[in-house]
Every structure is written in C-alpha cells, then in structure tokens.
Amino acid sequence: MKSKKPAKEYIAKAKLLSREDAERVFARMRKRYFRRATDGDPVEAVAFQLQHEDEQLKEWRKKMEKLRAEEQGK
16 A cells, blocks of 8 residues: 655645744644654654645635625625
8 A cells, every 4th residue: 555645845844844843733743644753754744734734724714715705695
C-alpha cells in the first residue's frame, strides 16, 4: 500500500515553522498524523495537519457564506 504524501506547499510551510509553532501544530494533530510523526517524518506529519486544517477552514467558509446568503434572502 502506497503512503499518501502531503502537498509540496504544505511541506514547505511545515519546514518554515519555528519549534514553538510546530509544537502547537502537534498539540492539535489528529491521531493518524501523530502516528506518522512518531513512526516517520515529523515534518510530513505537520504538513498533513496544516493541509487538513486548511481544508476544514475552506469548508467552514463555504458553509458560512451559504448561511449568510440564506439570511439575506429572508
């Protein structure tokens, strides 16, 4: 089974994080990404977490936009 890789832009972002910022990401990290960090490359795990958080933020923004549009239509 091939392991999925995070997008290159998130790997670059993860490498630029200070130690303190990386620790904050680790504190929010999902269980499967944390396992990846302990078993493999911690930079890759942080990149996955950053990518996941960005995807969640995009979904939340879409939902909020939809709610605002519905609210204005009332």
